[in-house]
Amino acid sequence: MSDVSRPSPGAASVAAVIPAAGRGVRLGPGAPKALRALNGTPMLVHAVRAMAASRAVSLVVVVAPPDGAAEVRSLLDAHALPERTDFVVVPGGASRQESVRLGLEAVPTGHDIVLVHDAARPLVPVDTVDAVIDAVRAGAPAVVPALPLADTVKEVEPAVVPGEPEPVLATPSRARLRAVQTPQGFARATLARAHETVTEDVTDDASMVEQLGETVVVVPGHEEAFKVTRPLDLLLAEAVLARRRLNDGF
Ligand SMILES: Nc1ccn([C@@H]2O[C@H](COP(=O)(O)OP(=O)(O)OP(=O)(O)O)[C@@H](O)[C@H]2O)c(=O)n1
Ligand SMILES: C[C@](O)(CO)[C@H](O)COP(=O)(O)O
Secondary structure, three states, X not given: OOHHHOOOXXXXXXXXXXXXXXXXXXXXXXXXXXXXXXXXXXXXXXXHHHHHXXXXXXXXXXXXXXXXXXXXXXXXXXXXXXXXXXXXXXXXXXXXXXXXXXXHHOOOOOOOEEEEOOOOOOOOOHHHHHHHHXXXXXXXXXXXXXXEOOOOOOEEOOOOOOXXXXXXXXXXXXXXXXXXXXXXXXXXXXXXXXHHHOOOOXXXXXXXXXXXXXXXXXXXXXXXXXOOOOHHHHHHHHHHHHHHHHXXXX
16 A cells, blocks of 8 residues: 555645646547546546545646636536545646646645646546655655556657658667656646746656756556547547446446
């Protein structure tokens, strides 16, 4: 059992920021991705429950689509969520990075560890969340869950015209590569400094901490923490939920 299921008195309080302001262009037309249903429940609600499932998490900040904060607040009010967790909703920005920064600004002082978790990874198991928190509590300023790659990866010269053949430049050793997931966990001060310092576009928060020259460590991720990105991912997510229901016996 993870240490964080029994937080010691005085252990750093943990807040989770959930960027949920994206459109979900790769998923195709429809409502903003985080608001789409998985087996009848919005993806965002699954993601919020996944963070609140950790007994260490006392606050969840949801970063809503810029014009959708009121809708998201009503959505959370309409679904059962743990009473021991506080929930705050703020409007997001034009990029994931900006949405995370806005969410981080809404975390009150007193939360010394911050998780950043994609709404688009609704099924991350609580053991993975707790493993990330444990590693931050053990002293790592930044922690990312990740998995080894199943495919061989090629570096290419990207085609100017999509679909044209792309020359291969290199084949990096797969043994040294990891596919990174969320939640990513941070000492709050480190994440705040990263967002103040790094202005160029990045695709995850840990890479901003890398740019500060601080240590980022990887802990084992989980295959059910995959990101719902394309239509096939919706089918997979619903299949995982159906299997969980069967295993839970209801
Ligand atoms: N301006 C943005 C863009 C993205 N996100 C969030 O960042 C997470 C990961 O992003 P991704 O899966 O790329 O979501 P989208 O940007 O919505 O997807 P797409 O690129 O297909 O439009 C998602 O939970 C998404 O809602 C966000 O909060 N604000
Ligand atoms: C943060 C992330 O989920 C880690 O894999 C990923 O980088 C988000 O990327 P996206 O371009 O927003 O899908």
